[in-house]
Amino acid sequence: MRLSRSLIPTLKETPAEAQIASHRLMLRAGLVRQTSSGIYAWLPAGWKVLQNISRIVSEEQANIGAQEMLMPTVQSSELWKQSGRYDAYGPEMLRITDRHGRELLYGPTNEEMLTDLVRQSIKSYRDLPQCLFHIQWKFRDEVRPRFGVMRGREFLMKDAYSFDLDYEGAVVSYRKQMLAYMRTFQRLGLKAIPMVADTGPIGGNLSHEFIVLAPTGESGVFYDAAFEDIDWEKSNFNAHDPADLENFFQTATGSYAATDEKHDEAAWAEVPEARRREGRGIEVGHIFYFGTKYSEPMGLKVAGQDGGQLVPHMGSYGVGVSRLVGAIIEAFHDDAGIIWPDSVAPFPAVIINLKPGDAACDAMAEQAYAAFKGQALLDDRDERAGAKFADADLMGHPWQIVVGPRGAKTGVVELKRRSTGEKVEVSLEDALARIG
Ligand code: P5A
Numbered sequence: 001m002r003l004s005r006s007l008i009p010t011l012k013e014t015p016a017e018a019q020i021a022s023h024r025l026m027l028r029a030g031l032v033r034q035t036s037s038g039i040y041a042w043l044p045a046g047w048k049v050l051q052n053i054s055r056i057v058s059e060e061q062a063n064i065g066a067q068e069m070l071m072p073t074v075q076s077s078e079l080w081k082q083s084g085r086y087d088a089y090g091p092e093m094l095r096i097t098d099r100h101g102r103e104l105l106y107g108p109t110n111e112e113m114l115t116d117l118v119r120q121s122i123k124s125y126r127d128l129p130q131c132l133f134h135i136q137w138k139f140r141d142e143v144r145p146r147f148g149v150m151r152g153r154e155f156l157m158k159d160a161y162s163f164d165l166d167y168e169g170a171v172v173s174y175r176k177q178m179l180a181y182m183r184t185f186q187r188l189g190l191k192a193i194p195m196v197a198d199t200g201p202i203g204g205n206l207s208h209e210f211i212v213l214a215p216t217g218e219s220g221v222f223y224d225a226a227f228e229d230i231d232w233e234k235s236n237f238n239a240h241d242p243a244d245l246e247n248f249f250q251t252a253t254g255s256y257a258a259t260d261e262k263h264d265e266a267a268w269a270e271v272p273e274a275r276r277r278e279g280r281g282i283e284v285g286h287i288f289y290f291g292t293k294y295s296e297p298m299g300l301k302v303a304g305q306d307g308g309q310l311v312p313h314m315g316s317y318g319v320g321v322s323r324l325v326g327a328i329i330e331a332f333h334d335d336a337g338i339i340w341p342d343s344v345a346p347f348p349a350v351i352i353n354l355k356p357g358d359a360a361c362d363a364m365a366e367q368a369y370a371a372f373k374g375q376a377l378l379d380d381r382d383e384r385a386g387a388k389f390a391d392a393d394l395m396g397h398p399w400q401i402v403v404g405p406r407g408a409k410t411g412v413v414e415l416k417r418r419s420t421g422e423k424v425e426v427s428l429e430d431a432l433a434r435i436g
Contacts, residue, residue: 001044001347003379008045009033010391020216022329023148025338029395031325031346038145038153045395046325048346050156053188053324054135056343057158060184064176064239066131066160071110071117073137077103079112082298089201094139106139109202111294111316114161118312119300122163128302128312129169131176133160135321147216150282150326158319163312165302167291170313174206174289175245177317178252181210181285182232188324189341190331192284193227195257202316204290209259211281214330219283220260222268225275227255282327287317338396339419347377349399349435350392354385360408364428368401368413371432393418399435401428 001008008030018024026032031046042050058068074096080086094106107113114132122130135158145153162173178194185192190212197209211221230251237248256271258264259281268276292311294300304310320327332339342348349372353365369378377397379388392400402414407425415431416423426434 001374001377003377004381006045006377007043008377008395009043010394012390018148020147020150020326020330021333022150022216022326025329025333025394026148026326029338032149034148036153038142038151040149040152040154040322045346049325049340049344050322052344052346053321053328054156054158056187057184057319057321058133058135060180060187061133061158061160063183064131064180066133066177066180068134069132070134071107071113071136073107073139075105075107075110075113077105079116079298080105083112083115083294084297085112085201092140092142094141107136108138108140109157109316109318110134110136110159111161111202111314112298115294115298115300115314118163119298122300122302124303125165125305125310129162129164129173131160131162131173133158133317148326149322151218152322155320156322158321160317162315162317163295163300164314165304165310165312167313170289170291170315172242172245174287174315175249176239177287177315178208179232179237179239179245179248181287181317181319182252184319185210185212185284186231186233187343188328189343190284190324190328191228193221193223193257193281194252195221195223195259196253196262197259197286198261199288199290202286202288202290203293204288204315206289208253208287209283210285210287211257211259212284212327212331213279213281214327215280216330217280217282219281220263221258221279221281222260222263223257223277224255224271225277227257228277282323282330283320284324284327285317285319287315289313289315333396336390337394340396340398342398345396345398347397348372348375349401350377350379350395350397351401351403352379352385352388352392354388354402354404356380356382358405358408361403361405364408364411364413365403368403368428368432399431401431401435 010030011028015027032040096104164170192210194208197207199207238244301309351368355361400416
């Protein structure tokens with residue numbers, strides 16, 4: 001993308017309405033703009049980040065055998081009346097009436113809709129287990145939308161739903177999702193800790209929240225430092241071997257970790273003092289086992305092996321995809337701006353042409369740009385060098401390739417790594433090879 005021709009409206013001044021670093025930086029780096037309270041447009045660079053996160057989430061879901069699909073945002077009230085949640089959900093649900101006077105709603109979650117779809121097609125125990133997910137916009141009319149995309153009214157969620165024959169099967173599905181979550185957050189560069197949680201309007205009796213540590217987080221957290229050292233991406237837990245899954249689950253939930261709502265002083269006292277950590281955190285995921293809470297009232301049944309009928313046990317598993325953009329920025333920024341982890345950066349590199357119009361600089365910058373096949377950002381604006389450097393740091397590209405008149409003559413660029421600030425003068429070929 002050529003910056004001179006792009007809608008990436010960076011801001012020098014700090015927007016007054018933004019209270020936390022990630023919200024300020026998302027506005028300043030031109031990632032999003034608010035269109036109504038708690039509702040955001042994702043501008044080109046922001047949309048790329050959201051897609052990168054979605055791709056990682058989706059790959060790790062596939063890795064545990066979940067199937068991707070897409071359900072609509074608008075739902076009929078009928079299914080919610082069957083489950084009993086239409087009235088219970090209250091003012092957080094955005095209710096709509098169509099021209100025929102039918103009651104519709106903008107989905108805050110999809111337990112009912114998927115239970116209905118499975119009920120239409122699954123008739124036998126042989127068809128289970130099933131696990132399906134989609135990445136789709138949700139709407140919740142939050143009383144107090146705040147902190148930008150962290151607590152929005154419209155937000156992007158990955159929601160998965162599992163259907164098993166019995167409790168034992170559902171526990172395996174639940175643990176697989178937990179493993180997928182630990183791998184997902186690690187690939188995003190985040191240390192997330194699973195904590196026992198309340199189930200709220202989703203319901204059920206087993207639930208974990210995944211909390212990323214950040215001083216601006218909405219939840220107070222207490223945890224054992226044992227969590228800090230586990231490398232989930234590299235640890236070889238096999239999601240398809242139940243014994244190994246059990247082993248994983250013990251590792252993930254065996255040490256003390258709780259949000260302030262669930263904090264237990266007696267259990268905390270047993271954690272050796274040197275390992276006790278207290279802080280604040282952001283809830284980036286939440287998983288639930290709720291048995292037959294939806295399958296029973298909605299009449300989802302399958303024929304069992306012995307001729308009888310079985311009511312499937314279900315769970316649902318959410319990741320706050322748009323909230324993650326904010327959480328990642330909370331974890332990775334400095335005074336100058338965002339520091340994107342390579343896995344989610346909107347562009348792997350920015351090529352800064354210090355002197356557009358200079359034939360040698362233009363030729364070298366274009367050569368570098370062409371090597372990225374349109375995936376990098378080319379700063380070809382007619383701006384001062386200082387402004388370009390400041391914007392590159394603000395936008396947080398992992399690498400900066402600086403092309404200036406002196407180097408352009410000798411085939412040398414300056415390569416800067418945003419995360420360390422390290423700068424080296426190398427040939428363009430070497431720079432491209434290092435970025436990989
Ligand atoms: C699980 C999947 C559910 O809705 N049903 C389907 C279950 N769980 S949840 O905890 O209510 O939401 C899942 C994750 O979505 C994110 N989230 C939000 N992100 C931005 N703005 C909001 N207003 C918002 N509400 C929820 C959180 O990351 C949460 O863990």
